Amino acid sequence: MPSADRRLQPRRKPRQVRAELTRERILAAAAHVFAEYGYAAGTTNRIAGHARVSIGSLYQYFPNKDALLAELMVRHIDRGTWTEADRLDLSPGSLEPLVRALVRDAIDNHRDDPQLLRIMIEETSFSQDLVDAIDRHGRSRVEQVRGLLARHPDVHVHDLGAAAELIVFTVEANTHKLMADPRTLPVETLENELVDMVTRYLRGNGGGNGA
Numbered sequence: 014m015p016s017a018d019r020r021l022q023p024r025r026k027p028r029q030v031r032a033e034l035t036r037e038r039i040l041a042a043a044a045h046v047f048a049e050y051g052y053a054a055g056t057t058n059r060i061a062g063h064a065r066v067s068i069g070s071l072y073q074y075f076p077n078k079d080a081l082l083a084e085l086m087v088r089h090i091d092r093g094t095w096t097e098a099d100r101l102d103l104s105p106g107s108l109e110p111l112v113r114a115l116v117r118d119a120i121d122n123h124r125d126d127p128q129l130l131r132i133m134i135e136e137t138s139f140s141q142d143l144v145d146a147i148d149r150h151g152r153s154r155v156e157q158v159r160g161l162l163a164r165h166p167d168v169h170v171h172d173l174g175a176a177a178e179l180i181v182f183t184v185e186a187n188t189h190k191l192m193a194d195p196r197t198l199p200v201e202t203l204e205n206e207l208v209d210m211v212t213r214y215l216r217g218n219g220g221g222n223g224a
Contacts (some may be wrong), residue, residue, distance in 0.1 A: 018031050020066055027173040028052075028200060029057050029197060035064075035066060035070065035074070036074050037142075037224055038059065038065070038066070039061075039064045039066060039071055039074055039075065039083060040081065040084060041064070042060050042061075042063035042087070043055070043060045043064075043065035043078070043082070043085060044085055044126070044129055045063060046059050046060045046063055047082065047085075047129055047132050048126050048128045048129040048132070050115055050138045051132070051141075052078075052082070052135075054131050055078060056078065057071055057072070057075075057078050057081075060078065060081065076138045079138045079164040080140060080195065082132070082136060082137050082138070083137055083138060083139065083140040083142065083143045084132060084140070084142065085129075085144075085199055086133045086137045087140075087142050087143050087146045089122075089133060090143075090146045090147060090150045091118065091150070092122060093119075093122045093150060094150075094153070095115070095118050095157060096162060097114060098114075098115075098119065098157050101132065101161065103161070103165050103166075104166075105166050105167060106167070106169040107165075108168065108212055108215060109166070109212050111161065111165065111206065112208050112211045112212045112215070113208045115158065115180075115184060115206070115211075116184055116188075116207045116208050116211070117204060118190055118201070119184050119185060120141070120192065120200060120204060123188055123193075124194035126190065127192060127193055127194065128146065130189070130192060131193035131194060134189055134190075148149045151181070154181050155174075155177045155178055155181050156177075158165060158177040158180055158181055159176075159177035160174050162176060162177060162215065165206065165215075167186075167215070167216060168215045168216075168217075169215070169217035170214070170215060170217050171217075176214075176215065179214075179215075180211055180215075181212065183207070183210075184207060184211070187203070187207060188203070188207075191203050216223075
């Protein structure tokens with residue numbers, strides 16, 4: 014995990030509704046400007062203009078555009094909670110649908126704007142909030158997946174913890190990369206190939222589950 018850059022910390026955490034609305038407007042403007050103009054041309058002046066705030070007001074909340082992009086990445090990560098996991102079928106024969114639900118959830122979390130996603134992947138620097146968000150999301154997702162694997166009768170891997178780590182990384186990394194440039198591979202193909210790969214791995218050779 015890269016170390017956090019202190020220069021990227023937001024300057025002001027809003028305590029009033031009005032200030033929070035201003036901060037949200039600046040972030041929405043940043044997302045729009047980065048997606049439309051690219052990161053190099055997505056200046057703070059252009060973002061402030063789109064948000065209809067002065068450049069001084071923008072700097073009250075964010076010290077630079079790197080901090081804005083880092084905060085957008087934090088939002089992107091925090092939206093990626095797998096809320097349907099507790100309602101999945103864990104009966105024999107349901108492993109493929111379970112894996113498909115995992116892969117499809119990851120894909121759905123990256124559908125919004127491929128251009129902005131590509132910029133976030135390529136240009137984001139690591140604020141402390143972003144480092145914390147990545148760690149928080151990673152631990153939560155791995156534990157969630159490990160719990161599902163532990164309860165599914167069709168899973169046969171030697172180490173459930175390692176399997177959960179590998180699956181989460183494989184699905185997230187490939188989804189990030191290919192959804193940022195969907196022209197390289199159709200989304201349906203991405204989904205089907207990931208599902209097939211992960212399902213085959215989890216079925217193993219019929220051995221018992223690891224602890």
